[in-house]
């Protein structure tokens with residue numbers, strides 16, 4: 001798996017420089033090669049309290065699936081615009097039980113580095129504890145976790161090499177006049193109707209059409225093909241300290257809105273109990289802003305019962321550049337929230353799924369809070 005992965009990465013880099021999307025491909029490649037010299041040799045010394053370059057995350061993914069071959073498999077999802085391979089980790093305890101799926105992706109927005117750090121933390125926690133921790137063991141009895149550590153790989157690399165605050169993907173538009181689509185405006189949910197732009201220079205450029213980007217297509221195809229089995233769709237962002245439910249594209253409420261809020265609020269309480277951090281819970285259009293084409297709204301619309309966006313720390317002090325000394329506390333508290341949601345999803349589905357409440361559309365309170373940046 002490792003040599004193959006290495007070859008694919010190298011191939012990706014070569015093809016990528018050949019296409020000349022970057023300002024100075026030769027320099028760029030040299031820089032990437034230099035940075036590939038890794039400061040760690042084995043999984044045991046991998047630091048979960050640091051941000052990692054994509055090369056290191058690729059290596060981490062292949063090492064973790066080699067170390068836990070019975071529970072983790074690295075699966076190919078698709079190729080990015082700049083032809084890098086996308087992989088997700090399937091965490092599944094072998095058994096004859098019928099399983100349901102929890103999906104989690106991180107790093108759809110390039111600059112939100114705490115998100116990929118959390119996906120890696122989550123995987124580490126599950127793998128270190130599933131044998132001895134009865135809570136995690138119970139979850140894994142009936143649930144598989146699909147984790148995509150970095151969705152927007154091209155953009156993530158660009159934030160390491162060129163522009164720390166880059167948000168979008170790196171696709172070329174208008175004959176190279178501008179770069180990048182906001183992948184969280186490119187899903188097929190009321191595409192580009194509100195809170196998104198058709199101007200490719202803008203931060204919220206929605207792309208040439210719904211699901212026009214290879215990264216969006218790759219995720220949509222997998223989710224679509226497994227939608228009957230996916231109970232919960234989690235997508236991790238920063239910043240703002242929010243747990244957001246559908247919808248963003250309308251103030252209408254989703255069919256199980258009350259239930260989503262209740263489960264989300266319980267998760268926020270569990271999160272706060274860890275380190276005292278305050279989160280707010282609500283529908284995106286109510287407590288953040290209106291936006292169309294998000295993965296969360298799309299997941300809800302295709303029938304996945306639980307769909308949440310997390311906006312991790314902080315609340316405006318460091319914004320997207322959260323210091324590394326906050327990684328651990330952020331991941332620990334977020335872990336509590338995510339486990340709380342999984343416990344609830346598990347309990348609702350496997351024990352009381354016949355009594356699932358479906359609420360009617362409720363009157364919407366307008367609580368639009370103005371934020372300074374786009375998350």
Ligand SMILES: *[C@@H]1O[C@H](CO)[C@@H](O)[C@H](O)[C@H]1NC(C)=O
Pocket residue numbers: 188210211
């Ligand atoms: C988007 O969804 C609609 C149904 O809501 C469907 O008719 C259309 O084909 C989809 N478009 C893409 C590009 O998937």
Ligand SMILES: *[C@@H]1O[C@H](CO)[C@@H](O)[C@H](O)[C@H]1NC(C)=O
Pocket residue numbers: 249250252
């Ligand atoms: C919101 O709900 C109203 C009333 O049911 C419906 O007419 C409208 O199409 C909905 N809007 C969206 C964007 O789904």
Ligand SMILES: *[C@@H]1O[C@H](CO)[C@@H](O)[C@H](O)[C@H]1NC(C)=O
Pocket residue numbers: 240241278279280315316
């Ligand atoms: C974040 O900061 C804003 C502005 O200071 C405040 O209104 C909001 O309540 C804070 N949110 C949380 C979850 O602490």
Ligand SMILES: *[C@@H]1O[C@H](CO)[C@@H](O)[C@H](O)[C@H]1NC(C)=O
Pocket residue numbers: 349350353354
């Ligand atoms: C409830 O769970 C059972 C498995 O215990 C499953 O067969 C059934 O389809 C579920 N029902 C609903 C409504 O999700």
Ligand SMILES: [Zn+2]
Pocket residue numbers: 109112237238374375
């Ligand atoms: Zn974001």
